Amino acid sequence: DTGVSQDPRHKITKRGQNVTFRCDPISEHNRLYWYRQTLGQGPEFLTYFQNEAQLEKSRLLSDRFSAERPKGSFSTLEIQRTEQGDSAMYLCASSFGTGSAEAFFGQGTRLTVV
Amino acid sequence: KQEVTQIPAALSVPEGENLVLNCSFTDSAIYNLQWFRQDPGKGLTSLLLIQSSQREQTSGRLNASLDKSSGRSTLYIAASQPGDSATYLCAVYGGGGNKLTFGTGTQLKVEL
Numbered sequence: 001d002t003g004v005s006q007d008p009r010h011k012i013t014k015r016g017q018n019v020t021f022r023c024d025p026i027s028e029h030n031r032l033y034w035y036r037q038t039l040g041q042g043p044e045f046l047t048y049f050q051n052e053a054q055l056e057k058s059r060l061l062s063d064r065f066s067a068e069r070p071k072g073s074f075s076t077l078e079i080q081r082t083e084q085g086d087s088a089m090y091l092c093a094s095s096f097g098t099g100s101a102e103a104f105f106g107q108g109t110r111l112t113v114v
Numbered sequence: 115k116q117e118v119t120q121i122p123a124a125l126s127v128p129e130g131e132n133l134v135l136n137c138s139f140t141d142s143a144i145y146n147l148q149w150f151r152q153d154p155g156k157g158l159t160s161l162l163l164i165q166s167s168q169r170e171q172t173s174g175r176l177n178a179s180l181d182k183s184s185g186r187s188t189l190y191i192a193a194s195q196p197g198d199s200a201t202y203l204c205a206v207y208g209g210g211g212n213k214l215t216f217g218t219g220t221q222l223k224v225e226l
Contacts, residue, residue, distance in 0.1 A: 006157075033213065042118070042203055042216030043158070056212050091157060093214075099207050100145040100165055103214060105158040
């Protein structure tokens with residue numbers, strides 16, 4: 001197992017376009033998280049899945065954002081009608097078991113909206 | 115709402131020096147605390163995980179302590195090397211939902 005994998009690593013898009021990111025967690029990790037990180041800041045929580053169920057969403061996750069985790073495996077994060085303020089690093093993390101388990105992060109997807 | 119603060123925001127030290135990074139959090143009802151390393155433009159690498167029932171964890175030249183009641187953690191790096199240059203992030207799980215709450219990090223530069 002090579003760890004948490006994210007694709008693409010970089011994405012440049014024009015304002016108003018839709019983008020989709022993919023995250024493949026570590027095999028058998030039941031918990032999956034999405035975070036967003038802007039320059040000079042720590043990552044901020046966006047949403048959390050336990051298996052295929054989306055159990056928690058941040059207020060940061062506006063109605064332009066949607067996340068899925070079909071069959072409890074990989075996850076996708078879609079941003080519709082992108083805005084310049086969406087430019088950030090989008091990080092995916094996974095863990096196994098309970099909330100006290102260690103979280104492992106992917107390399108992130110750097111989104112630039114022009 | 116859980117809030118995490120890291121001090122200092124930036125630190126520059128000569129190679130070989132021992133150093134301490136500080137992390138504080140406002141809500142002591144946490145499950146665990148993790149220290150991460152982040153290189154520029156990269157993802158996060160987990161360094162140490164301390165469960166709420168533990169006082170410290172060690173990995174190589176790194177030692178992290180946790181004082182849950184006072185809401186504090188420290189990361190001790192012994193005999194620093196230029197390869198240790200990175201941003202170090204502290205995060206707590208709990209005290210506000212199923213998520214990690216991060217500090218803004220300490221940017222460390224170890225000079226030759």
